[in-house]
Amino acid sequence: MSEEAGADQGPVVPAPRRPALSPSRAGDFKQCPLLYRFRAVDRLPEQPSTAQVRGIVVHAVLEELFGLPSAERVPARAHALLAPVWARLRAEREELASLFPAGADAEDAWLATAARLIDGYFTLEDPRRLDPEARELLVETELSSGVLLRGYVDRIDVAPTGEIRVVDYKTGTAPREIGEAKALFQMKFYALVLWRLRGVVPRQLRLMYLADRQSLTYTPDEAELTRFERTLDAVWQAILRAGRTGDFRPNRSRLCDWCAHQALCPAFGGTPPEYPGWPEPDAGEETPLDRAD
Structure with missing residues (x-):
């Protein structure tokens, strides 16, 4: 379209995205409806913790690692990515510049803890032997009830036989009962979305806990995901x-x-602050902090 034609028709306004349900916001509502309101409706700011930001950095390093040729996916190369990834994120987000008021020593010590998480990752698998289909993938589907589901998957592996594995990195320690239920809720959400998108139930859901170097694996089935779909319908209503x-x-x-x-x-x-009314255009967005745990 020419500039002249665009001027005649006025500026193009992007269509608003439909309200959607993400695993983080669904989990918020199940945990505490008021927490959901504060985050999704009022959108109150939350100061990120050093642990949350470390999670963002480690996720970004692992994403970039799989963008390298397989032979280069070694610990030394991953460690070399750490400082530039952190510098880039700090430049992109102003609020991160004040994360370490104590000075460089505190920042260096914090980066060292991120490096240990990266070492933890390499004890759980050898990335040179993997060829993920997708990394940090936005997935979205509409259920038959009309509920729109939307979320980001850390990694999807697809075997030559077509079997799907959903992988999620966790930079905390392996959870106790409450945390494990929350993590599996998130993974079932992804499994349901992929099933509806591709017609194939993921063969395995894998949670990789880098801090204590443990993996939690789960194998869903159609009956379970059908029940979970009804749960999400009920949460959205x-x-x-x-x-x-x-x-x-x-x-x-x-x-x-x-x-x-x-x-x-x-x-x-x-x-609470005065209720502002139902938000438009979208009440279900996830942020990188939501996915950094």
């Missing part, structure tokens, strides 16, 4: 009901100890 009324209630639990919004939570004597 509950979100829509809360969205119409503004009634997002707190659900106090042990996880409140890690919540950034206690000062605004009625369960802790706080008062």
Whole structure:
């Protein structure tokens, strides 16, 4: 289209994305509806922790590692990627510049902990023997009920026989019961989306816990994913009901100890901000911090 024709028709306005459900936001609502409101509706800022940012850096290093020729996917090369990846992320996000006010020594020590996580990865698999189909892949599908699911998958491996493995890197330690249930919820979400997109149930869901060098693997089946689909339908309908009324209630639990919004939570004597109404265009986006655990 010529500039003149574009001027006659006015500026092109991108179509808004439909509200969607992501694994992180679905998990927020299941954990605490008010937490979902603070993150997805009010969109209150949360200061990232050094652990969260370290997770972003390690994920980015592993993504870039698989972009190299297979013979170069060795520990020394991964370590060489660490500092430039961190420098790039720090330049892209202004809030990260103040993460280490104590100075270079603290930053160097933090980078050393990221390097140990990378070493942990290499104890779990040899990336020279893998050829992933996709890395940091955005997947999206609409269920028959009309619920739109959207999320990012760390890695998808496809065998020559067509079997699919979904891989997710975790930079924390292997979880106890609550954390394990949350992690499997996320992986079942990805498995359901891929099943609906490709018509094939992933053969394996693999969670790689780099800090303590453990893997958790799970094999889903169609019956289980069908039940999980009904669970997501129910979660989304509950979100829509809360969205119409503004009634997002707190659900106090042990996880409140890690919540950034206690000062605004009625369960802790706080008062939430005035309800702004259901957000447009999208209430379901994930951020890199959501995927950095």
